[in-house]
Amino acid sequence: MVEQELIRAAQSGDRDALITLLREIEPYVYRTAYYLVHNEQDAMDASQEALIRIYTKINSYEEKAQFKTWVQRIVTNIVIDKFRRSKPTVSIDEHNLVFLGKEDVEKEVLSSYAAQDIREAIDRLPEHHRTVVVLRYLQDFSYNEIAESLNLPLNTVKSYLFRARQQLQTMLQDYEKGGVRG
Structure with a gap:
């Protein structure tokens, strides 16, 4: 059906x-x-x-x-x-690296650090910015679908996304210089 x-x-x-x-x-x-x-x-x-x-x-x-x-x-x-x-909590995913080669382990660890830092940065966004980021980039909603889902004007959605991207860029700028983790 x-x-x-x-x-x-x-x-x-x-x-x-x-x-x-x-x-x-x-x-x-x-x-x-x-x-x-x-x-x-x-x-x-x-x-x-x-x-x-x-x-x-x-x-x-x-x-x-x-x-x-x-x-x-x-x-x-x-x-x-x-x-x-209640305040949200962030759970850190455990990665099973036993079957990976040395280079793969290093890539996986660096990737997991980056993903963790991105999740934590998204979590630090104000609630309304976090929600539009999740809908746009993780759920692949269009701007119109986000506006309709959240009952917001389209320009407000665009503004929230613009500000959220700026905040994320500021929080994650060290990755452009080779990463923040050791």
Whole structure:
């Protein structure tokens, strides 16, 4: 079934269609939550809450907006609410380097340091800048989709992204000189 047909069937009370739809969007919902909170448990909690909200609010979805934009708004609002209630934590991924050669290990370690520093820099951004960065660069949303998802004017989205890029560039400028880690 095409997504719109699944949505209409789910809105008509077809439980199987709703479950199929939720299963299709579950990875997308989790990925968005994880990119915003960087913590597996918090992302799982936010994803579950978002899927429940989608389940209970499917009838309020109108085809004025794209379905993924509507879902994105739900996930983002849940994560923002969690950020407001508690300070977010950053989890550092463990890398299994046992099977890599020496050069590969060095590249992987440097890459993991860079990725960690980028995540930490994104986490230091103000909430509204962090959210638009995640949506634009990690979820590949267009400016219009971000504006629609966050219910913001298009120029505000552009301004947030511009300022966020400036802040990130300042925070990460040492990488242009060969990296900040030893």
